Amino acid sequence: MDSRLQANTSPTVPGTPDPLATIDSVIVAMRSLPGALLPMLHGIQDVLGHVPGAAVPRLAEALNLSQAEVHGVLSFYHDFRTVPPGRHILRLCRAEACQAMGCDALETHLQKRHGLTFHETATDGSVTLEPVYCMGNCACAPSVMVDGEVRGRVTAGKLDQWVQQWRANAGGNP
């Protein structure tokens, strides 16, 4: 087993790790893995919350690829972000089982009530809203993932609680 892959899977941003040092240490740790580019991109995003532009030339050099190739992979996969997300990440499932239980209404609610739209971060930096297409929680729909944890049978009221709490915390912590 590759114990080097046992990275933190939570997408929250811890502290302020140094981006370049993080990138380099991930590269060193995973250099010998076959097909290392995806594990490295995950490794960087696990720590930094996104993959900064500075990672591209470094990854290209380490893996003997062109920068265009690295960029091609980075932009192909929905998971990878190239800009820092908000302090919390809310992923709302848009797939069929969740639609059957009203996820569209939740999407509209987040937009109308909280001004949150997919792929955008709230202006106060409190939360980023992302779509996700099934988390295997389809018997307890509608589903969301809050900072990496699945929540089932979600209601508009529950969303209000979370968003308000994040907003309140954002006040003193810009």
Added chain:
Amino acid sequence: MSVTVYVPNDSAAIGIGANATAQAISKMAAERGIPIRVIRNGSRGLFWLEPFVEVVTSEGRIGYGPVEAQDVPSLFDARFLDGGPHRLRIGRPESIPYLAQQERLTFSRVGITDPLSIPDYEAHGGGRGLRVALQAPPADLVEEITKSGLRGRGGAAFPAGIKWKTVMNARAEQKYIVCNADEGDSGTFSDRMILEGDPFVLIEGMVIAGLAVGATEGYIYLRSEYPHAWVILLAAIQKAQDAGYLGSNILGSGRRFELHVRRGAGAYICGEETAMLESLEGKRGMVRPKPPIPALFGLWGRPTLIHNVMTLAAVPVIVDKGGAFYAGFGAGRSRGTLPFQLAGNIKRGGLVEKSFGVTLREMLYDFGGGSASGRPIRAVQVGGPLGAYLPESKFDTSLDYEAFSASGGMVGHGGIVVFDDTVDMARMARYAMEFCAIESCGKCTPCRIGSTRGVEVIDRVIQGRQRTENLTLLRDLCDTLSSASLCAMGGLTPSPVLSALTHFPEDFQRPPALAPGGRASRTIRRH
């Protein structure tokens, strides 16, 4: 002596409070000075009862559910640790009809054992298949798989025995077993439940496959949307390594098998086997043209046996009990069982492992209990986002590969997503096109461009603009998609679209004012 209490560690159970329930039970037991041992099992798959708590009593295990943290004090007051009466008391899990009427071969241990205990695994029949396999000539193992009639559970239903034979006979220094755990089909969660609830069965299946075809390395490609399964799987691989199920000397036999896990990155197309190989190699998940087939030219160009989680997890029981035993279940050319998943607007959603041949109606009403909303069930999508939408008139179709496809459906991975009569099928058709546009790998034009055009055309239909012309155009587009796409993504997207159009034409003729206008203007964004 301490009482043993089971609280599921399945992510869906946690998503509705299982961790809080487990903590409340431990805390209250400590406060009351009662020694207990809490085991975090997988889920039995009865999600309307989750968090489902089980207590080991002198009469066997007694279940209570759904148990929220706030119910815990009253459960202690009712002496639930002795199986005492309480409004949440369900009784013996095995006697719940939903479970009693299943045929659990692949899921035989899920919800019963501690997913990370090898002794528990072996006490419940785990590891026997591997011990048989270590004594058997590879050709005999392939023969058993062929005899079992096992077919690929990921959707394509290709006979597993043929694949095994091809890889076994391929000559190469290195061969691979690749497990496709990119369970991307919405409405499906059986892979996730195995990964979280009985990961050793998958590991054992992969090792057996390796012994049979002569592969010494395996990869599991796990979707990133399953972070909890990732953590459990890594822990399970470590335990399997320690117990000698993996490594350079499997159970003292001198045989070798190494297992690695890779995380996907949120691309549905990577569930397609050649796109998954590209992704494992660290590239964009672009579909490869076939031939060459992956069995001969797969991961890093080597012969590769690729199977879905459910296919590999069925291997240990087949090798342990024999191909004939497994083939004794099923209907027609669909042998064995399929873990079906009931999801969406359904009263009793969950995991139902049954022989092929059960009808959709039995699933929806006998197991599922009808819709969650109490309204009539109007449409059902079987087999993931590329599966057809079926109306009530098709509910008596037998769920086996041949009968189901004869009636225009696709069993696929066994996901059954239920919609009540409030569904707008024009909108679901639009979503199918939108999903294809978002998830297309972009390699072939029909899929990449055709799907975007499809969204625009359906938008015009919804808005009431030149409906007849646009519906003709939509059918033409579907023709192109199904005949000229490189893989199933574009090739099967017409299936939900055309089935919606065929079975629910009235939804495409609604007055524009009632059509959901706001949503029609959503632009497609890949990121």
